[in-house]
Amino acid sequence: MSLFLYNTLTRRKEVFTPADPARVTMYVCGPTVYSYAHIGNARPAVVFDVLYRLLRRRYPQVVYARNVTDIDDKINAAATAQKVAINDITTKFTGIYRADMAALGVLPPTIEPFATDHVPQIIAMIQALLAKNHAYVAEGHVLFHVPSYAAYGRLSGRDRDDMIAGARVEVAPYKKDPADFVLWKPSTPDLPGWDSPWGRGRPGWHIECSSMIETHLGNTIDIHGGGHDLIFPHHENEIAQGTCAHDGAAYCRVWMHNGFLTMDREKMSKSLGNIALVHDILQSAPGEAIRWALLTAHYRQPLDWSDDLVTQSKRTLDGLYRTLEAADPTADRSASPPEAVIAALDDDLNTPIAMAELAGLAKAINQSSDAAERKRLAADLKAGGEMLGVLQQSPAVWFTTVSAGKTIDAATVESLIAARAAARKARDFAEADRLRQQLAELGVTIEDRAGGTTWRVAG
RNA sequence: GGCCGAGUGGCAGAGUGGCCAUGCAGCGGACUGCAAAUCCGCGUACGUCGGUUCGAUUCCGGCCUCGGCCUCCA
Numbered sequence: 001m002s003l004f005l006y007n008t009l010t011r012r013k014e015v016f017t018p019a020d021p022a023r024v025t026m027y028v029c030g031p032t033v034y035s036y037a038h039i040g041n042a043r044p045a046v047v048f049d050v051l052y053r054l055l056r057r058r059y060p061q062v063v064y065a066r067n068v069t070d071i072d073d074k075i076n077a078a079a080t081a082q083k084v085a086i087n088d089i090t091t092k093f094t095g096i097y098r099a100d101m102a103a104l105g106v107l108p109p110t111i112e113p114f115a116t117d118h119v120p121q122i123i124a125m126i127q128a129l130l131a132k133n134h135a136y137v138a139e140g141h142v143l144f145h146v147p148s149y150a151a152y153g154r155l156s157g158r159d160r161d162d163m164i165a166g167a168r169v170e171v172a173p174y175k176k177d178p179a180d181f182v183l184w185k186p187s188t189p190d191l192p193g194w195d196s197p198w199g200r201g202r203p204g205w206h207i208e209c210s211s212m213i214e215t216h217l218g219n220t221i222d223i224h225g226g227g228h229d230l231i232f233p234h235h236e237n238e239i240a241q242g243t244c245a246h247d248g249a250a251y252c253r254v255w256m257h258n259g260f261l262t263m264d265r266e267k268m269s270k271s272l273g274n275i276a277l278v279h280d281i282l283q284s285a286p287g288e289a290i291r292w293a294l295l296t297a298h299y300r301q302p303l304d305w306s307d308d309l310v311t312q313s314k315r316t317l318d319g320l321y322r323t324l325e326a327a328d329p330t331a332d333r334s335a336s337p338p339e340a341v342i343a344a345l346d347d348d349l350n351t352p353i354a355m356a357e358l359a360g361l362a363k364a365i366n367q368s369s370d371a372a373e374r375k376r377l378a379a380d381l382k383a384g385g386e387m388l389g390v391l392q393q394s395p396a397v398w399f400t401t402v403s404a405g406k407t408i409d410a411a412t413v414e415s416l417i418a419a420r421a422a423a424r425k426a427r428d429f430a431e432a433d434r435l436r437q438q439l440a441e442l443g444v445t446i447e448d449r450a451g452g453t454t455w456r457v458a459g
Numbered sequence: 460g461g462c463c464g465a466g467u468g469g470c471a472g473a474g475u476g477g478c479c480a481u482g483c484a485g486c487g488g489a490c491u492g493c494a495a496a497u498c499c500g501c502g503u504a505c506g507u508c509g510g511u512u513c514g515a516u517u518c519c520g521g522c523c524u525c526g527g528c529c530u531c532c533a
Contacts, residue, residue: 011463029533037533044533074531158462158529205531227533228464234532259464260527269532296471296482302464302526304471312471312483319482322496344473352473356481366497429492436494447495 003058003346005223006300008231008255009155013348016254018222024059025217026052027252029209029226029234030112032069033093034078037100038275039290039305040227040261040268046291046389047258047299047349048225049106053387054345057337065216066109067209068094070116071202076191086192100278103287104294105389111216115208119194122203122211125245126183134244138174140186140199146179149240155255156232181237183207206237210251213242224252228259258299265304276305283405286398288390289314295351295388316359317390317398318456320381323362325395325454327378334376334383341384351388358384358391399456406443408457413444417453420446 003016018024028048031037045066055062070090079086098108115122126142129135134148146152153159182204187193193200203211213221219242226235235255242251260267263274281290293313297303324331338361344353361381368374385391393401402408420435439446445458 031533032531041533072531156462156528229528229532231463232528233530258533260533262526265526267527267532271532293471298473300464301472306471308483309471315484316482319496326496350473352471352481356473359481424492427492433493445495448491449496 001343001346003054004348005254005256006348008257011157014254016222018059019220019253021059022061024055024062024223025221026055026062026064026223026225027209027213027217027221028064028066028109028224029230030066030068031093031097032072032074033090033097034072034075035093035270036277036279037097038268038270038277039281039294040275042101042104042106042278042290043261043294043299043303044225044227044258045101045106046104046294048256049389050295050345050349050351050387051223051225051256052107052109053389054342054349057342057387063111063217064109065111065113065212067212068097068112068114069208070094070114071192071208072205096279100282103282104278104291105288105392107389113212113216115203115212116192118208118211118215119203121215122207123184123194123196125207125211125214125241127197128245129183129241132244132247134241135183136176137198138176140201141174141182142184142198143175143180144183144237144241144244145176146181146240147177149244151243152179152240153236155239156236158232181206181233183241206234207241209234210238210242210245213251214245219246219249219251221252223254223256225256225258228257231255231257259297259302262302262304263306268305281310282403284403285310285314286317286401286403288393288398289317292317292355292388292390296355298352299349316355320358320362320385320391321393321395321398323365324378324381324391325399327365327374329395331375331378331382333386334379337383337387338380341387345387354384354388358388399454402443402457406457408443413439413442413455416442417446417455421453 004013005016006013026048028044031041052062052064075086075089079089082089126135129144130137130142135142135144184196184198184201184203184207186199186201191202193202224235239251243249262268263276266272266274268275278290289310290313293309294303296309296313338357340357341354344350344357347353358381361377361384365374365377365381368377382391400410416435416439420432423429423431423435436446439455440458443458444455446453446455
């Protein structure tokens with residue numbers, strides 16, 4: 001069974017065939033670290049994490065790079081506004097981003113390159129573009145000359161005339177062509193800057209990705225991912241500079257773009273202010289439920305974010321964990337995940353189908369009365385869950401872990417349960433029901449089982 | 460204006476030319492001291508108007524509605 005991926009470049013699903021099966025390369029545009037990540041920022045991290053998990057099963061080595069942009073005007077603005085050093089901002093929010101993604105079950109990428117660590121490489125790439133006449137110097141800037149690259153616009157499917165006609169931005173007078181974009185720009189003394197052949201300055205937005213790809217992954221990479229809004233201009237520009245710097249070598253073979261998260265059907269965006277921060281959502285919901293919510297829709301589809309979506313996701317996971325708990329509370333993963341789960345993901349990461357397969361496994365477990373079979377299927381469920389990055393906790397932990405913003409005192413719960421057990425033994429059911437009501441008020445749901453009473457956080 | 464995407468049952472969300480998605484919620488039954496959980500069962504969903512077809516939610520065309528990109532943005 002082959003892995004099919006939708007390629008933005010060709011607008012269709014294609015069989016994925018890496019250039020070098022011994023070393024598969026993937027790059028995903030990561031965060032600009034100037035504030036908290038919102039849930040929309042988390043979508044590509046989670047989606048490409050699933051792809052990373054899938055690729056690691058198929059290939060011996062997958063080099064996955066997700067950058068951190070730590071040079072940016074918004075970072076500078078945040079530092080000025082908060083009267084702290086730029087470095088304080090980037091260090092703080094890099095840490096928060098990592099913690100938030102970890103809470104969502106996102107594996108660390110193989111490499112997490114920082115733009116500021118690659119300035120010499122960026123300068124070298126700009127010099128190469130100048131030497132090959134794809135760029136020029138003007139008023140302290142270095143600009144990429146778009147007409148020098150004939151295939152420009154192929155990824156986004158727009159031609160130059162359209163872009164100029166639709167241009168809403170004022171064209172800088174020093175540009176030879178309105179579509180030309182900045183590779184290097186001058187810096188003022190109060191802003192971060194590096195010495196360069198063109199004076200003290202800093203890199204433009206697009207060049208850092210191309211340079212870090214060249215440094216860590218190679219001239220041609222297999223997969224490049226990011227949000228849909230990066231197709232133009234960011235990825236289009238990356239292709240232009242990356243291809244031209246390497247004498248026409250293909251820059252990236254498969255381009256993948258995730259759809260947007262919306263709030264009330266409108267794009268979630270920091271500039272619109274309609275955002276939900278991962279950091280905040282984690283106060284009231286487990287990271288795993290947030291991750292599940294992000295994967296309920298196919299990655300290329302829009303997904304409307306709401307509290308209700310998280311609630312539904314949490315309940316669905318409750319059901320799966322309940323099944324695991326009943327079948328084998330300490331189950332280990334099967335050696336290999338169920339074929340049906342892999343087949344779903346192999347079809348351009350069809351996570352909703354994969355989830356349906358997990359539900360089917362849970363159903364089979366609950367229907368079976370054969371303890372050995374139930375254990376075997378529980379191990380399969382666990383292995384299937386691992387492909388999506390879920391169901392890896394022990395059920396006991398899942399059911400008794402409260403979200404960051406809430407507290408439940410386990411000792412109190414246990415003592416109430418003990419008191420209720422005594423009341424039940426004495427057949428004082430009124431007292432037993434009263435104690436259960438008391439537990440419910442604490443946010444705890446209990447279940448009487450053959451082996452005793454278990455409890456879990458309600459919700 | 461150019462380019463792109465979407466409209467599926469109470470909600471979320473796949474998918475397919477003819478048959479079941481799946482989950483959450485709801486209803487009925489079994490089980491239970493009562494619950495919870497689980498199991499069994501239930502609900503004639505595919506924006507609209509035409510076309511192709513023996514048959515279309517699925518293919519083609521028009522229309523309506525919504526969203527995205529064209530500017531920083533996941």
